[in-house]
Amino acid sequence: MKTLVVAATKAELTFLYQHFNLPDTDFVESKNFDLLITGVGMVATAFALGRYLSSKYSLVVNLGIAGSFDRDIALGTVLNITEDTFAELGAENEDEFLTIVDLGFGENHYTSTTAENINLPTVSGITVNCVTGSEKSIKNLINRLNPTTESMEGAAVFYACKQLNIKSLQIRSISNYVEPRNKDNWKIGLAIKNLNDWAIAFIGEMN
Numbered sequence: 193m194k195t196l197v198v199a200a201t202k203a204e205l206t207f208l209y210q211h212f213n214l215p216d217t218d219f220v221e222s223k224n225f226d227l228l229i230t231g232v233g234m235v236a237t238a239f240a241l242g243r244y245l246s247s248k249y250s251l252v253v254n255l256g257i258a259g260s261f262d263r264d265i266a267l268g269t270v271l272n273i274t275e276d277t278f279a280e281l282g283a284e285n286e287d288e289f290l291t292i293v294d295l296g297f298g299e300n301h302y303t304s305t306t307a308e309n310i311n312l313p314t315v316s317g318i319t320v321n322c323v324t325g326s327e328k329s330i331k332n333l334i335n336r337l338n339p340t341t342e343s344m345e346g347a348a349v350f351y352a353c354k355q356l357n358i359k360s361l362q363i364r365s366i367s368n369y370v371e372p373r374n375k376d377n378w379k380i381g382l383a384i385k386n387l388n389d390w391a392i393a394f395i396g397e398m399n
């Protein structure tokens with residue numbers, strides 16, 4: 193049984209591609225693991241996993257960068273996101289937000305399921321279609337879900353793995369704080385370096 197590594201963009205796995213000398217393609221099969229680049233967002237992620245996820249995989253590792261709501265977490269910190277919620281899935285009723293659970297249409301909250309001992313801080317995250325960038329939205333999300341991190345794919349990966357009963361793990365490195373958009377404040381290079389260092393060691397230990 194194999195591990196499938198999943199990320200939204202190739203850029204987020206730059207050093208992993210280099211380290212393992214992988215071909216520059218969106219789906220890579222190698223002896224010990226496969227790798228899938230899905231594209232950004234939960235729809236692209238669900239579509240790509242619909243094509244490639246199968247019972248030949250015993251573990252899916254979702255890797256990427258993320259925003260942090262918590263300013264005590266330094267940019268570049270690598271975290272194990274063990275819980276993730278589809279934050280926008282539901283309905284507005286004036287100022288009230290009704291989740292998909294409230295509406296009676298299913299679940300919005302998913303968890304990682306691996307038994308692996310991961311030596312990283314564990315946090316809970318949210319998954320969004322629209323990167324949060326206003327004080328009003330930040331306040332609402334903290335009041336409603338109290339997330340530590342925000343990404344655009346995490347809960348979709350957990351969802352797909354749950355459907356096929358495949359173990360899953362989500363490891364993300366903090367590239368920015370969730371705040372009114374200012375890309376000059378993002379430390380994408382540092383986040384990607386730290387994420388890839390962790391991933392290369394993890395894959396190395398797996399074999």
Ligand SMILES: O=C(O)c1cccc(C(=O)CC[C@H]2O[C@@H](n3cnc4c(=O)[nH]cnc43)[C@H](O)[C@@H]2O)c1
Pocket residue numbers: 200201203204232233256257258259260320322323324342343344345367368369370380
């Ligand atoms: O501009 C670049 O050089 C660059 C290089 C690699 C990746 C990116 C991305 O923008 C990746 C998008 C990816 O990042 C996640 N992300 C990061 N911060 C946040 C956030 O504050 N809120 C939501 N998502 C975030 C997300 O999962 C995207 O897939 C740029």
